[in-house]
Amino acid sequence: MAVNNRQRLRDIDNTGFGANSSVEGGRILNPDGTANLRKRGIPFWERISIYHTLLRMKPAHFILMVFLFYTTVNLIFASGYFFIGVESLGVEQGGGLFEQFLEAFFFSSQTLTTVGYGHMAPRGIPANIVASTESLVGILSFAVVTGLIYGRFSRPRAYLLFSPSLLIAPYKEGKALMLRMATYKNNHLTDAEAGLTLALHVKENGKTVTKFYPLKLEIEKINSMALSWTLVHAINEDSPLYNYSKEDVAEARMELIVMVKAFDDHFSNMVQQRTSYTYQQVVYGAKFLPMFERGQSGGYTLLELNKINAHELVQLPETVQNTAV
Amino acid sequence: MAVNNRQRLRDIDNTGFGANSSVEGGRILNPDGTANLRKRGIPFWERISIYHTLLRMKPAHFILMVFLFYTTVNLIFASGYFFIGVESLGVEQGGGLFEQFLEAFFFSSQTLTTVGYGHMAPRGIPANIVASTESLVGILSFAVVTGLIYGRFSRPRAYLLFSPSLLIAPYKEGKALMLRMATYKNNHLTDAEAGLTLALHVKENGKTVTKFYPLKLEIEKINSMALSWTLVHAINEDSPLYNYSKEDVAEARMELIVMVKAFDDHFSNMVQQRTSYTYQQVVYGAKFLPMFERGQSGGYTLLELNKINAHELVQLPETVQNTAV
């Protein structure tokens, strides 16, 4: 019967994911919105965008990368000065080899960062050429780092927090699929638009194929996303989930792809965020509790972000599952 | 009767502000267009975007922040050099502790900014490691500052000036709600589009709820916003304000949300600006005076920005308030 309804509704083939793209147990999108996909067949360096990898890296990793780069470049140039001989840096020849290498290393760092104290300074052509090259390399490298830091800062992001649970809640006469989101930073989204795509892995002629269905939202566009926004998909005759039981959902390893687009006036740019829910995240018979409150005194609205998933269990209306159609 | 008209018109639920989001006496949007809202429930550092806070800070505050940061970082590294001992900077051991700390502080500032005069310079491994680290920290910090300064400069903004008053003016046979705006910088907006949303706090079944209504504009899109633009909403049978008296407006604590979008050719980007008017800003029976003038000699138009709110009181047409519908 569930099948009847699904067959009546047309699945869509313009999701870009392909009917046989999903493996046993593998999801289509990861929770962070990236595709659960690997690429191969062309060299690693051509396959990744270093810029974007560095842009999306965690701050601590990024700082570590910069320190590693700084140390490596200094080691390379220090070796150069060491082989030329530290006396050409104006250093008296005393001290062991390790001390000499350290002097070369510190001179290198003074040149790379263009500090150039001058108590060590290159003398003679070879040391001067290396130092001249190193100061240029320093400036260019730090230009790259400056660009990366700015790029990391200014990367437009939606900063959306999604409720970890997907609720099947009572709605009007029947029930609805609900999820909730809110912006968690001091940004302001306008003209926000959401879209839900349902993926079901079903057997067709003995082969497992993935079918995609757009899910209609009660409200799919809002002017301003100042508070939280609950996406509501009514499970009625026009829904591919109509008469679809908890077991059907699990068997089809249901996955719900959520896509939100909005205009962010911080960045004056379109921002997008995606996420995906799997059937394990569905809570049957629950409704969201309000997450904003009237201020006691100040005259403002208080949005409590830790209540993004706050819900209470409720009785679902009697489904017509076994009698309908 | 006012109620009749409002009930006939559908209120909208896609404003994103929610029916019960507004507190007693609290407005929905602040005059600067930000939502009158606070967030809580997740840690402060996750809740704010430092980048955007620094971007939207007043120039004087931003410069102060940079100086504070500079001084703090110097104090930290100066402490380092001080504990290692200033003699490892090549400073003769004379002078008290305070003088020694000052020497360390100035050496630190010379290293952080990569000036590196060299009359003080690090000697020995500990001082060299601290100095090498500090010059890297300096370059990275100033990369951040460079990015912030560029971000502050290049942030797309509409630079719109709104009339502080909202006029109820005679218009055609009846009356209209009017407000005026103009760009106050040497920027040029094209394809400008405006939208008005009216918020009324009304009693429904003994509970105060907020209802939102879009207000139709006579002209809602203009090709070019070179001069001033007066937004005109005719208060006729299709307006939620029809037959709504001054007292009704105050009782419902009317708030008018204004949203303007345009393409700015300075930034080659969409820009948005919002503002909000409360019922206290309404002037009944007034019309705007022209704010641009023909030049005496030069052959150009002169826009007088100090006249943005210039209006004169006029007689409103007899309202049909007590006889209609």
Place this chain on the structure above:
Amino acid sequence: MAVNNRQRLRDIDNTGFGANSSVEGGRILNPDGTANLRKRGIPFWERISIYHTLLRMKPAHFILMVFLFYTTVNLIFASGYFFIGVESLGVEQGGGLFEQFLEAFFFSSQTLTTVGYGHMAPRGIPANIVASTESLVGILSFAVVTGLIYGRFSRPRAYLLFSPSLLIAPYKEGKALMLRMATYKNNHLTDAEAGLTLALHVKENGKTVTKFYPLKLEIEKINSMALSWTLVHAINEDSPLYNYSKEDVAEARMELIVMVKAFDDHFSNMVQQRTSYTYQQVVYGAKFLPMFERGQSGGYTLLELNKINAHELVQLPETVQNTAV
């Protein structure tokens, strides 16, 4: 009769320029597309965007501004060192006051640019505080300059060249208004869209008012603007220029506002360019000559930008001016 046609056509009031915005003899837009407008009534510094003024300045002026700024800042700090006394820079007290000021000036420039040779270096608290401040000011100033230089480079522009003349050319059975444009840089515009607005200054009830009419284009959108694009407005019964003689055009001080929007794949951004033609630029009875050529050998198309205005005089078809309608 001309008037008949104009009255039959609706003029538009959403151009943003206003019916009485234009003065005797003053044009609405300047040839470079900026509005012929001045603003006053708020302080100069609030009225202009310094960033955008510096962004749109000619390269030579911009470089001059940077040099002036560099010299001024150096003079200010040099005065500081001079009053503290150049002996605190490690300079021997010999030489006159002018020589001392020069030493202070050169030390200042070494500090501002963070070169810091070190043969002069600050000694004592006052000189150190000034030097420490100056090196910070230097870094921040050059951060601003770096941002401005990047902003100048990366400002999206359409780089369109317009034909200086507006032709009235034979077209199909009748005639048409034509102008030609081409991109003159190695940029590539796609999805280009053009719009023409005609402004006529006409007498109405004894008062001169400005009427605006959109002019219909034969092709108003092209996929790719690789070669030249000739905008063609057929002067037929639906045109406000139908039966409008050369004298009518001059009397109404006709102005034609041209607006082009496109997507530029250099900048991956929308770009816009505007220009304006006055009635003096109209050439009656002429048609454009081709401006691209088949290459002799290489197998490419050659676009000759110096032929943007190339046209030959031709006979216009007999107008039906004195007999029609």
Place this chain on the structure above:
Amino acid sequence: MAVNNRQRLRDIDNTGFGANSSVEGGRILNPDGTANLRKRGIPFWERISIYHTLLRMKPAHFILMVFLFYTTVNLIFASGYFFIGVESLGVEQGGGLFEQFLEAFFFSSQTLTTVGYGHMAPRGIPANIVASTESLVGILSFAVVTGLIYGRFSRPRAYLLFSPSLLIAPYKEGKALMLRMATYKNNHLTDAEAGLTLALHVKENGKTVTKFYPLKLEIEKINSMALSWTLVHAINEDSPLYNYSKEDVAEARMELIVMVKAFDDHFSNMVQQRTSYTYQQVVYGAKFLPMFERGQSGGYTLLELNKINAHELVQLPETVQNTAV
């Protein structure tokens, strides 16, 4: 007969390429999507955008340009110091002219990069003026380079890989033109949109003219371009290629212009990529092999980019070429 079909279909004139723009044997677009076009008639420096030329240059060439620039500027300033005399840099007068020039060169590089060791430092007014200017030039130049490096990094690009071959494959009852593409970097495109324009060089009244036809796609918009996307144009009665033989295609020197637009969430920006296929790239009777695979264990999809052109030869359905219409 082929001609019959083409004449029945309207060709389009809004491609921006012009009917007689193409030379004998010359293609319209290059494979990299740039127009096969040269411009002349205005000075070289006005005709190219230096910024964009440097932005699109290969990395190796860009680095070479920076090194050349660095060396050239150093040579110029070194000449200045050399003519003033290296003794004004604090260098002892020993050594030949070449040694002196080298000293001047190395001092110049220390000043340009603002390293400023100080064992050489300017003395006297002429040397100080040159050094003060050079350090400013250095900072400004490296500001330019920083901007260019950031611009190179952050330039929005689609990173699309196209199949080198254009297949004529069996499709439904008939056949279809197919090409395949995939993103080869770790970027994610959403709301992707493709358009095909066919160019045919045909004889009309004895003159060769270029006709353009839009080709209808089975799916022209997809939500997400995570995997590969095969563009399919069915060659049916509504196609300008219907009943067009291999020989016709070659005679008309068919060229297929492909344009893809999408929203990239790395850049939060629209990206575009174009390419063009010529008739030599057409493979008659072939179909693409799948290029993604189910992972053995990990639970993800594997996209094999080296299979972008993988196809096998197949029998095409009997064409109705000689009997139809």
